[in-house]
Amino acid sequence: MTMEKQYLDCILVPMGILFMAAYHLWLLYRILKHPTRTVIGVNATYRRFWVQAMMEDVSKNGVLAVQTLRNNIMASTLLASTAIMLSSLIAVLMTSGSSDRSSWFIFGDRSELAFSIKFFSILCCFLVAFLLNLQSIRYYSHASILINVPVKKMANHHRHHHLTAEYVANTVNRGSYFWSLGLRAFYFSFPLFLWIFGPLPMFCCCIALVFMLYFLDVTFQFGCDVGNGRSHDEESGVITTTCAAPQS
Numbered sequence: 001m002t003m004e005k006q007y008l009d010c011i012l013v014p015m016g017i018l019f020m021a022a023y024h025l026w027l028l029y030r031i032l033k034h035p036t037r038t039v040i041g042v043n044a045t046y047r048r049f050w051v052q053a054m055m056e057d058v059s060k061n062g063v064l065a066v067q068t069l070r071n072n073i074m075a076s077t078l079l080a081s082t083a084i085m086l087s088s089l090i091a092v093l094m095t096s097g098s099s100d101r102s103s104w105f106i107f108g109d110r111s112e113l114a115f116s117i118k119f120f121s122i123l124c125c126f127l128v129a130f131l132l133n134l135q136s137i138r139y140y141s142h143a144s145i146l147i148n149v150p151v152k153k154m155a156n157h158h159r160h161h162h163l164t165a166e167y168v169a170n171t172v173n174r175g176s177y178f179w180s181l182g183l184r185a186f187y188f189s190f191p192l193f194l195w196i197f198g199p200l201p202m203f204c205c206c207i208a209l210v211f212m213l214y215f216l217d218v219t220f221q222f223g224c225d226v227g228n229g230r231s232h233d234e235e236s237g238v239i240t241t242t243c244a245a246p247q248s
Contacts, residue, residue: 012199016206048169080133129185139175
């Protein structure tokens with residue numbers, strides 16, 4: 001009976017992790033090939049438009065831009081603080097001895113080694129979330145300075161304005177990407193935590209989490225076709241896009 005419970009960990013846990021990994025590989029493909037059909041791709045596109053609008057008139061929009069980026073920095077700081085606090089808590093639980101840990105499990109391997117592996121996985125998950133949110137703070141901090149650069153006073157060439165806005169938009173998008181990845185690390189900690197109580201709750205949580213993320217990541221509303229409808233006027237420096245509903 002003990003060997004059968006150990007086999008549950010060897011089968012259900014890799015299946016749950018592979019299921020989540022396959023979903024995120026599919027999501028990455030959709031973001032790269034069909035960005036307007038994903039929430040991440042649509043938000044990245046409109047963040048570029050927002051940066052360009054903020055940099056059109058720095059004297060009027062500078063305060064708004066800095067306040068918006070400051071709010072993003074505060075959100076990343078909150079997640080980073082939470083991640084490092086939970087990492088410390090998990091480290092304390094790992095090092096504290098307990099004689100009745102085996103009673104916590106419903107199914108699966110009840111050995112001390114399995115218990116250490118499960119808690120170490122959760123610890124690594126929170127540490128990754130902490131590092132990702134630190135990178136998000138880094139990029140948002142850079143963008144808060146770059147977005148107020150008076151490019152129109154520095155150079156009269158519209159091409160220079162466009163390249164500067166694109167660089168700042170890329171910086172803002174990188175900060176958002178790292179924030180999203182840090183949030184994904186928090187999501188991934190839920191099935192790892194349920195793994196403490198056995199591989200079956202962990203596997204069910206992976207399936208439920210993938211279905212939840214699908215409805216959060218995919219959009220079927222109107223969006224701008226970045227790959228086909230985007231154009232740039234070299235003389236005016238204006239970026240235009242063609243918006244259309246995704247074809248079924």
